[in-house]
Structure formats: C-alpha cells, structure tokens
Amino acid sequence: MVERSYKYLNEIELNFVKGIGEKKFASLKKSKLKTINDLIRYFPRTHIDRSKVKLVSEIEQNDQTYEVTIFGTIDKLSVFTTKSRLRIATLTISDESGSLKAKWFGPQYIESRFKEGDVVAVSGKPEVKKTGSIEFKNPAIEKFTDVEELNQTGSLIPIYKKVEGMTSASIRKGLKEIINILESTKDNFEPGLFDVLPSNIREEYSLLDRFESIKKIHFPKNENDYKSARRRLVLDEFIYLRSIFANLKSKHKNENKGLVYKFTNPDIEEFVKQLPFNLTQSQNSAMNEILEDLKKTYPMKRLLQGDVGSGKTVVATIASYAAIKSDYQVALMAPTEVLAEQHYSSINEFMNKDQYEIHLLTSSVKNRDKILKNLKNGNPGLYVGTHALIQESIKFSNLGLAIIDEQQRFGVEQRKKLINETGNIPDQLVMTATPIPRTTALSIYGDLEISSINELPPGRKDITSHLIEGSKKDNDIIYDICKFHLKRKSQIFVVCPFIEESEVMDIQAAENVFIEYKEKFKDYKVSILHGKMSFDEKEQIMQDMKSGKIDILVSTIVIEVGIDIPNATLMIIESAERFGLNQLHQLRGRVGRSDKQSECVFHVSKKKTLKTISEDGKRRLEAIVDIKDGFRLSEIDLEIRGEGKVTGTSQSGQSDLKIADLRYDYKLLLESKNIFDQLESEDIKNLLFEEAQILFPNYFKASGTT
Ligand code: ADP
C-alpha cells in the first residue's frame, strides 16, 4: 500500500476530479487552483452556521452582538456614491417573515455578483434600529442555487473566496469528491493523507492527523471540529516556515565564506572607552553579538532593531570600526539624505575623521573624485550615503561590511546590489527602528539573526503626549504649550503630513503652517524644511537647528527618521490622524532626547474633531497617546489595518500563509518552535522541507531578506 502525500497530490490536476470539466478547470486555473493540493488547501473564508439561521422576524435587539444568518431573496439592488466618492451597495432581502437591508461600503462590486431574485444567505451582526428596521453592514453573503446540496452539507456550510466562474457550491462538490477519493483504498492507496508529523508528537500536542484536519477545515460538524482542524493547519504552516528558515540559514553557513577580521578585543575596548557616553546594557550585548558574527566563518546577516532614540548608530559605528581596523571598506546606506547626513555627523562624534577615512556620499555631494578613488583603491574607510552608494559609477573594491539603515525602506534589489557588487560576500547589518511585532518577525526576518536594543539611554524622561482637536480654541492651547517651551529656550518641531498624491501639495500645506507660526511667534526664528530644497539649504537648516539658531522648525515628513536634536523638546504633529501609527511613534521619538521634559502634541486637522475623522484615525490617535511601547503600537497598527478586511483566513501580500494569521496566532507560533525542535530525524526534516518548498513557493522566489 502506498501513501498519498502533498507531493503526490501536487501532481494531480483538478480535471481528474469527477464533476470538474474543462470549463471549470479553466476557471480554477485562472485563480491559481490547479492541482488537488491547491484545492484542499483552498481554505474556506468562513462557514455559515445553520444553527444560527433565523427568520427576519425573529431578529431582536439581543442579536446585535452575535452573528446571525438569514436566508432570503434579493428584492432590490441599488448602488450609490457619496460626495466623498464612497460607494455604498444596498440589497433589500426578504424571507417569508419580513425584509431587511444589507449594505456594503467601498468597492465590493456586489452588483456584479448578485441580481434581483437571487436566493442568498447573509451573515453578520445585525443592527436593529429604533424604528424596528434591520440592517447588516458589510455582511458575508453567499448565493444558493442548490438547496438539495445544502441539506447534505451539515450544519456548517463552508463559504469560499470568489473563484471567477465557480460557485461555492461547485467548490464544495469538488472537495467532497476529493475527500471521498482520499478516503478510499483505490489503486492500492492507503486511505488518508501522509502525515509528516510522527504520531508521538501528534499525541503530545493533541493534534488532529493531517487528513482529519483537511476534512474538518472544510466540513466541520461543529465549531470544535473547525478549531482543532485550524490549529493543526496553522501549526503546519509555522513549522514549514521554520523549516524553510532553518534551511536558508544552514545553506548560508555552509556555502558562503566569510571575510577574515583582524581587529582585537583591546582595539574595541579602547574605542568604546573614548565614546562620549557609556553603552547601555542592550547596546553592549548587540555589539558583542555583532562582533562575534564578524569572527565567524560565514558572513553575518543580522538585524539590529531598536526603538527610535535607542542608540543604534553608535553600535553600527563600533562594527564599522572593527571592519576598518581589519582593513575593509564599510558602506552605510540610509534612505534619505538628511538621515545619511545625520549618521555622518554622529559618526564623526564617535570616530575621528582625521584618523580614518569617513565620507558622505549622496547625490548632492559634488566633489567625489577623492572618494571614488578611495573606493577603487580599496582604501579602508566608512562611506555613508543614500541610494547614491549603489549607482553604476560607484564601485567598492574592498567592501567588508554593509550596513543598511531603515532597511524596510529599501527594495530587495537595492539591498542585493549593495551586497553583491563585490566579489566576496560582505557582512550585513540591517537596522530598523520600525519595531516589528513579535508575531510577524518570523515571517519577515526568519533568515536573519536578531539583536534588539530594548532600552533607551539613561536619563531620558517619558514624553508627555497630548491629543488636541482642530478648533480655533484648540489652536490656542497649542500656542500656549509652544510658549512654555520657547521660554525655557527649548526648540520645537512642527511636522505636516505627507500627502501621497503630490509632494507639491504637502509642501504647500507646510508653507501655510510655517506662515501661521511665523506670524504668531514674531520674536523667534521660525524656519521651514522640505524635500524640494537643495542639499545646501537643507544642510544649513539642519545645522542651524542643531546649533540652536532655529526655535521652531516646520517641516514635511522628511524628518521622520533619525534627526537627533536633544534641545528640541516639543513635537507638534499636524493632521495627526493622517499618519500611520508607526510614523507617529517615530516622530514622537524625535524629542525626549535630553533630561528636559518633552511633550508631543497630536493635532487633529483644522476644524475636525475626534468625531469627524475616520474611525481608524481616531483609534490610532487614542492608541498613540496611551501607549509608549513601539512594539505594542505596531501590533495595534496591524490590528486596525487587519480589521478592514471582511473576514478571512488568507493573508494579504505575497505571503504563502493560507490560514495562519500572524496577528492572532502568536501562541501557535511559539508552540511550532517546540514541535520543530523536537523533530530529530533527518528524514522527517527533509520531508518537511520538501513539502515546504511545494507549499511555500514564494519564499523561494523572492526570499525577501537575502
Ligand atoms: P536611533 O536608534 O534612533 O538611531 P541614535 O543612534 O540616533 O538612535 O541615538 C539617539 C541619541 O542617543 C544620539 O544622540 C546618541 O548619541 C545618543 N546615545 C546613544 N547611545 C547612548 C548612550 N548609551 N548613552 C547616552 N546617549 C546615547
């Protein structure tokens, strides 16, 4: 007897299944459902629970907090577009007892999928109005043509994401047929599906066997069936991820030879001693982890994460020093010129530029001859820059260490370009201040080692946050806060939002704010900074801000990352509801860098209040004033963004995860580690990796972090 495996099922195309003819097969293929494997892993979007089916007349106030389902016929369909260009599709649906309305907001094209007379099931939390009328907002909706089929399905009916040309009913039929085949002993096959996890592990963790989990994810008898099926399948996905990253890492270790470093511990100790401050404990451990990596026989691939202001630059400088001491070149690439300049000037505070080659290389730097010659000759040194570092004309001949700041702002290709331009593989240190929620770190950075700086340098005070609405009166409150800071000779940042459609527009908005502050604070020096200014202008303004010549600096989001001015103690963020949570957090981190009490004002757009801005905007603002921890904030950000989706098992983006949801499955993510570590047999590990390659092709196509 032979066992059927994912690998085997991956070879069998869906037209093999009874009831799936060429036409349906063509439709399925268009939705990337080609093989049996694809379909059994096309997990339902939701289930309609027939035990929760009610008649319209049975819906009562109480139901508002629960999901209910009604079956009915569409009487009327209308689409309306509001002034702010929001589409609202409304269906009037009735059963024998009464009728209600269902509304969809946004481009869901309900009208192209349904028509008057269709029999549908609608599930959601109903709103019961005072008048007694009932309304669903963005409910799940499903067309039913074959009532007979429904009666065979049991009480939980799986509903699938739309496959053009197929109904959920035909998908259900196909799946039932496949499950029948898998259950049979036909052609000498053992019934079921090969399960890579050994039975002792399944027992220890109370896991369903794989075939059961596939059966029950589609056709559960009750909620518990569904939950245990989902648990098994989510764990599988996490275990595959672990397998993939374990393999990537060991491949990297075995196949790539690292450079030889000749710095000594006393070199480093001496360097650290002459720094203007003592390193924090986390900076120290991050530094040690990096230096250990450099000495290994394979190239370093490490992520250094740390909240804004936690002091990553100095750690990067120490690593650079180790490389220079070993006669290598170091490239530090930052996403913006201002940030590159900032790195350049702080590095100069840490490392003497008369003693070492330290250069800034951005597109606005004119005199490049010496630098280019240096690079070509292989002269050791630190080259700080922007994308300019990866231009055609720039060739490192002796790159030992590549440091990439705010790595999420660069594309994979740009990073690869920096790394691969030379013959030998340099060590890589990527840095980010965008805290990655613990839950997503695995999927994004699985093949990187991670160092975290999880404390701020000593002596920093908490930043006081204010949420202020947009009326005239509110403006006066802000002016008073400004006066307080100006009186004690502190400086102020005012940041205006970035309007995506047009850089010109956001500069204009910033200019208006600039004029406003200039008029209000005539006795102070108010300046403006934006992305369209020349390098020299920007440089001058940043210098003036640093040296305290400017009291109030109005700018666009260009200062989002990196700017470090300890005497700036007030940050005002205009139209704060328009920024993402991470941006707000980063901006707030621009102040609070000295022992003076700092404040941050989140200012709602003019004339707006918390009631008149978007619900998401309101939630972001409420979160930012309450919470200081960047990691927690980025989790909340994910939650807010995630809820925009109707329901779902499937992740957005290029992730191959079909059922695991990194926002909610953190416990399973941890459990998957225990299971994975317990797999001892090489055979099992190899099989697992083989399956992972089949089920997670994207990780091999665009292995994002390499
Ligand atoms: P980020 O992690 O946001 O890049 P920076 O490297 O810009 O942070 O550091 C923020 C500020 O803190 C800088 O002025 C830096 O000189 C200072 N700093 C870094 N480490 C320490 C430390 N251990 N003690 C005191 N100040 C420090």
Ligand code: MG
């Ligand atoms: Mg930084």
